[in-house]
Amino acid sequence: MSPLAFTLLLILVSIGALGPTEAARAFFVFGDSLVDNGNNNYLLTTARADSPPYGIDYPTHRPTGRFSNGLNIPDLISERIGSEPTLPYLSPELTGERLLVGANFASAGVGILNDTGFQFVNIIRIGKQLEYFQQYQQRVNALIGEEQAERLVNQALVLITLGGNDFVNNYYLVPFSARSRQFALPDYVVYLISEYRKILARLYELGARRVLVTGTGPLGCVPAELAQRGINGQCSVELQRAAALFNPQLVDMINGLNGEIGSDVFVAANAMQMNLDFVNNPQAYGFVTSKVACCGQGPYNGIGLCTVLSNLCPNRDVYAFWDPFHPSERANRIIVQQIVSGDSKYMHPMNLSTIMELDFMT
Ligand SMILES: *[C@@H]1O[C@H](CO)[C@@H](O)[C@H](O)[C@H]1NC(C)=O
Ligand SMILES: *[C@@H]1O[C@H](CO)[C@@H](O)[C@H](O)[C@H]1NC(C)=O
Numbered sequence: 001m002s003p004l005a006f007t008l009l010l011i012l013v014s015i016g017a018l019g020p021t022e023a024a025r026a027f028f029v030f031g032d033s034l035v036d037n038g039n040n041n042y043l044l045t046t047a048r049a050d051s052p053p054y055g056i057d058y059p060t061h062r063p064t065g066r067f068s069n070g071l072n073i074p075d076l077i078s079e080r081i082g083s084e085p086t087l088p089y090l091s092p093e094l095t096g097e098r099l100l101v102g103a104n105f106a107s108a109g110v111g112i113l114n115d116t117g118f119q120f121v122n123i124i125r126i127g128k129q130l131e132y133f134q135q136y137q138q139r140v141n142a143l144i145g146e147e148q149a150e151r152l153v154n155q156a157l158v159l160i161t162l163g164g165n166d167f168v169n170n171y172y173l174v175p176f177s178a179r180s181r182q183f184a185l186p187d188y189v190v191y192l193i194s195e196y197r198k199i200l201a202r203l204y205e206l207g208a209r210r211v212l213v214t215g216t217g218p219l220g221c222v223p224a225e226l227a228q229r230g231i232n233g234q235c236s237v238e239l240q241r242a243a244a245l246f247n248p249q250l251v252d253m254i255n256g257l258n259g260e261i262g263s264d265v266f267v268a269a270n271a272m273q274m275n276l277d278f279v280n281n282p283q284a285y286g287f288v289t290s291k292v293a294c295c296g297q298g299p300y301n302g303i304g305l306c307t308v309l310s311n312l313c314p315n316r317d318v319y320a321f322w323d324p325f326h327p328s329e330r331a332n333r334i335i336v337q338q339i340v341s342g343d344s345k346y347m348h349p350m351n352l353s354t355i356m357e358l359d360f361m362t
Contacts, residue, residue: 024082025359026102026152028208029074030129031161033108033326037074038065039124040108042090047109047120052308053295057316057329067108069294069316070329074104074159076336077212080352081157089132099140102156105129111165112196115179119169126162130202137207153207155359157352160203161214161271163250166192167242168219168325185238189245193253200257204265210355211266212339213254215247217275223293224324227302233291247272251348258349267355268348274335275327278320285334290320294328 029035033047041050041064048065049055055063057070065088066072075085086104087094094103107124109117117123124132140149171179171188179188203211219225220239229236247270254266282290294313295306304310306323313319322328327335338346341353350358 024101026100026156027074027078027081027083027086028102028133028153028156028158029086029104029106029160030126030133030158030203031106031214032110032165033067033106034164034214035072035074035104035159035161036065036067036106036108037072037086037088037104039088039090039104039106041065041088043107043122043124045109045120045122047107047117047123049108053306053310053312056312067323067326068329068332069322071332072329073161073214073332073336073339074106076332077157077159077339077352080336080340081356089136096143099136099143100152103133103136105132105136106161109165109169110162111170112162112192112199113166113170113179116166116170119173126199130199130206133203133206150207154209156208156210157355158203158208158211159214160200160211162196162199163192163246164216164219167216167239167246168225171242172239185242186245189242189249192246193249196250197253197257200254200266204257204261209263209265210359212269212352213250213266214269214271215250216243217271218279219243221275221279221290222325223291223296223300223302223321225302226291227299227324233300243272254348264349267350269339270342270346270348271335273346274338274342275331278331278334282320285320286318286330287320288318292319293321293324294319295322296324300324 040048049067050063050065052063058064078085084101086102089103089105109120109123110125111117114125171177220236225236225239226233251268254268257266258264278285279290291300293301294316295310297303297310301311302324316328317330319328320331339352342351
């Protein structure tokens, strides 16, 4: 390229004449602690991960609010689509051009239902996350104009992770919880799925056109449940039953929505299978254990919170679980690898690499 052409290109880039389409696609994240990048840091809540040893393996080696020793699932998806990690929507740094990268609206402790996670006091319930998404769009309208903003949202990738807390932090939170007196488990699951359908339909109304929807993992097999309910280190039967009811109905609901829309907007990620691979056979994935959390106390390090006073493993890469509920960065990498290139057992109706090829061509 001649020096003149190069200078011209620099000018075009710097005045933004090449437009936002030249950047990586935007990424929006909704849901719970599995995908929260730090919104709860800005809230008066007990559901937080903003003190050590959280973040011990993050590039800064400091806590960020992510429920991980290092990167979480959205960070690793951002990496794969060539984007910066999404900033929490409540971060004061999320202004100007940084809005074009997308935003993370997730909040640890939330569920599909409003009453899920009530004990955490101030969390951003899913309805509020969607309201913030609308507010975000107003801000982007002001920045690049309505037409460009709409295109940015339509072309974006979206991730939503909900459901686990509706069991762990609601139905099974205490014996004889209000929801467990109201519903038998199969009826509760039907209710959850009907409410989740409304949430996904609303996301579509708000402009989302490619949405990864993760099912729940093996809820009964996390160190917290092994410690509280498991017998001899076996996964909790009740929580596994809940997940086994929820996940297939989620896939059916997604198929129904896509059918109505006439397009594969929603893509189901089989988080159950992705997790079970290393939970059932940790050694094959380079883990020494999938039962004991790296950070925690009590049996399986599964009791209470991960704090500076907890047991802490020296090498986080050989533990499938970082804390009593959340996978380690290495486990998150295995999960995201399947999201990107897993076959139909993991991703339905297609994986993220297929999505990126399809969307690149249109
Ligand atoms: C949850 O709360 C929001 C805001 O108060 C409300 O609009 C919505 O209808 C509630 N959802 C359910 C299922 O009750
Ligand atoms: C998923 O991605 C890989 C590329 O990494 C591709 O070869 C494969 O066919 C895809 N599977 C499905 C079911 O789309």
